[in-house]
Amino acid sequence: MGTHDTILELDRLCFSYPGRKRRVLDELSFSLCQGDKIGLIGPNGSGKSTLLHIIMGLLQPMSGEIRLFGNTMKAEKDFRSARQQIGFLFQNADDQLFSPTVLEDVAFGPLNLGKTPEEAREMSLQTLARLELDGFEDRITYKLSGGEKKLVSLATVLVMSPKLLILDEPTTGLDPETMERIIRILKHLSISFLVVSHQYDFLASITKDIYRVQNGGLVYDGDAASLCRNAG
Numbered sequence: 716m717g718t719h720d721t722i723l724e725l726d727r728l729c730f731s732y733p734g735r736k737r738r739v740l741d742e743l744s745f746s747l748c749q750g751d752k753i754g755l756i757g758p759n760g761s762g763k764s765t766l767l768h769i770i771m772g773l774l775q776p777m778s779g780e781i782r783l784f785g786n787t788m789k790a791e792k793d794f795r796s797a798r799q800q801i802g803f804l805f806q807n808a809d810d811q812l813f814s815p816t817v818l819e820d821v822a823f824g825p826l827n828l829g830k831t832p833e834e835a836r837e838m839s840l841q842t843l844a845r846l847e848l849d850g851f852e853d854r855i856t857y858k859l860s861g862g863e864k865k866l867v868s869l870a871t872v873l874v875m876s877p878k879l880l881i882l883d884e885p886t887t888g889l890d891p892e893t894m895e896r897i898i899r900i901l902k903h904l905s906i907s908f909l910v911v912s913h914q915y916d917f918l919a920s921i922t923k924d925i926y927r928v929q930n931g932g933l934v935y936d937g938d939a940a941s942l943c944r945n946a947g
């Protein structure tokens with residue numbers, strides 16, 4: 716397998732929570748290449764969040780290997796540098812947004828990378844415009860609707876031009892209109908992504924590759940596009 720365009724490789728990961736016998740992940744292997752858009756579905760408690768936390772280096776597997784951007788993750792410092800190229804969209808937008816205004820939230824990442832205030836402002840305005848959020852820069856973050864917060868959260872992540880986007884249940888609590896916007900954005904995105912959702916229809920509308928989290932592993936759920944064609 717060529718490793719240069721493999722963004723994420725998981726090799727026989729095993730994980731149980733301390734004091735628990737049950738293996739949440741049991742010899743789980745998976746890979747995601749440049750350009751892949753992959754959906755993960757699974758019932759409550761199947762291990763989706765656990766898997767995302769392991770990929771981000773927030774939990775350590777008992778055994779198995781994680782490679783990100785071709786590098787084996789051995790220590791926290793490896794994850795720290797890999798995380799700079801990963802955009803993680805939290806399930807709850809309030810975990811992502813912490814500044815008084817939208818512009819401050821979106822500009823936070825670029826400023827942190829050493830961009831000048833002017834550069835960070837320009838990058839933020841461009842990203843907001845890309846998400847059809849023109850004119851949102853001076854809005855008060857905590858007064859936004861749930862859908863608007865989700866879109867601004869996505870802006871804070873996309874402004875960093877990540878190589879991989881990970882989205883944890885991005886449609887939870889969204890109104891149909893914002894859901895359509897998120898679908899449109901993800902469909903046209905050129906960045907590779909891994910998205911976890913309970914909603915099969917949502918996943919099928921943004922990707923043709925869906926995996927089911929099952930018995931501690933990932934099972935390919937077929938080509939969603941052809942499943943839709945068959946259903947239609």
Ligand SMILES: Nc1ncnc2c1ncn2[C@@H]1O[C@H](COP(=O)(O)OP(=O)(O)OP(=O)(O)O)[C@@H](O)[C@H]1O
Binds near residue numbers: 759762764765766
């Ligand atoms: N901190 C923890 N300590 C012990 N067990 C845990 C902990 N967190 C999760 N679990 C257990 O691990 C299993 C997998 O949980 P996880 O949250 O990864 O599932 P999930 O697929 O993300 O579920 P949901 O869809 O409800 O978010 C569940 O049985 C859960 O009860």
